[in-house]
Amino acid sequence: MRRSSEDTLETPITQMIDIVFLLIIFFVVTASVDKDLVDDTISLAQAKNTNAETTAKKLSVTINMKMARDSQGRKVMLGGRPKILYNIALQEKSLDGIRQALQTVKNDTGNFVPVLIRVDKDVEYRYIDELLAKAVARVGFTKVSIVAIGNE
Amino acid sequence: MRVKKTETLAVPMSSMIDIVFLLLIYFIVTMEDEIPEAHLSINLPSPGSKKENDSQPKLLELQVYKNELRLRGKLMSYDEIDSFFKRFGNMDKDTTVMVQVSQHARAQDLVTALDLCRKHGFNNLNVLSIND
Numbered sequence: 643m644r645r646s647s648e649d650t651l652e653t654p655i656t657q658m659i660d661i662v663f664l665l666i667i668f669f670v671v672t673a674s675v676d677k678d679l680v681d682d683t684i685s686l687a688q689a690k691n692t693n694a695e696t697t698a699k700k701l702s703v704t705i706n707m708k709m710a711r712d713s714q715g716r717k718v719m720l721g722g723r724p725k726i727l728y729n730i731a732l733q734e735k736s737l738d739g740i741r742q743a744l745q746t747v748k749n750d751t752g753n754f755v756p757v758l759i760r761v762d763k764d765v766e767y768r769y770i771d772e773l774l775a776k777a778v779a780r781v782g783f784t785k786v787s788i789v790a791i792g793n794e
Numbered sequence: 795m796r797v798k799k800t801e802t803l804a805v806p807m808s809s810m811i812d813i814v815f816l817l818l819i820y821f822i823v824t825m826e827d828e829i830p831e832a833h834l835s836i837n838l839p840s841p842g843s844k845k846e847n848d849s850q851p852k853l854l855e856l857q858v859y860k861n862e863l864r865l866r867g868k869l870m871s872y873d874e875i876d877s878f879f880k881r882f883g884n885m886d887k888d889t890t891v892m893v894q895v896s897q898h899a900r901a902q903d904l905v906t907a908l909d910l911c912r913k914h915g916f917n918n919l920n921v922l923s924i925n926d
Contacts, residue, residue, distance in 0.1 A: 655805060655806060659813070666817065686829065687901050688905070689834060689908070689909035690909065691909050691912060691913035692834060692912045692913075694830030694831055695831055695832065756833075758833060762901065763900060763902040763905070764900055766897065766898055766899065767895045767898070767900070767901070767923065768898070768923070771895075771923045786835070786837075787833035787834055788904065788905060789832070789834075790831070790905045790909070791829055791830060791831065791832065792831060792832025793830065794830040
């Protein structure tokens, strides 16, 4: 049967929607993977006078630090002190594991990389000091920043 | 049956709008507000020995305890330190601020002190711990 000239001019909308869907699924999946690397469970301290960073640092190490809490929100104690949880990119690590990870970064790129510490606002300074002394400064990192909620 | 010209060229707008609305609802529901993060830089104590020919830098000592701040050991309110820094900051922005932090101070106390220093343009912040 001979096809009419009107049929050949039709836009292939079905295939186009197929491709658009594939692209959307790809971007949704990759975007959620990227977002998951930020530990949203940390309640950051407030810095009302400091402006928020507008551009993400290209190369940095972010250490997340918070107190372990049970299902009722109470602090988990371990050996008479609150249990502190550390993670880098949501990979839970011990203090020694953090030191080893920083050592690897230092070996690969050097110690000029800024270290960002995202710490829960209720964590006592002695635990931050412990992290700085036993991991960050011990490996040789000197550029350290405490992350807080700033002005937009 | 021969298809009319007007029908063959019509884009299925209603179904496309359905899909667009579904996508819009999905993104609105899953969207989360991004927290505006500020980075408060600090200097760690240098492990190297002190150089002999170093000139004495201008220093300000700020002590941070749990829920309280002290300037050169004197207990002061946030506003008092704020106004002191305002006067001092007008004279010299290169002053090194030694932020001495109590072991029992919380992260929020440290951030409050660092934020106050940043507010007045002090960027040379050294953080030390007080063994109390």
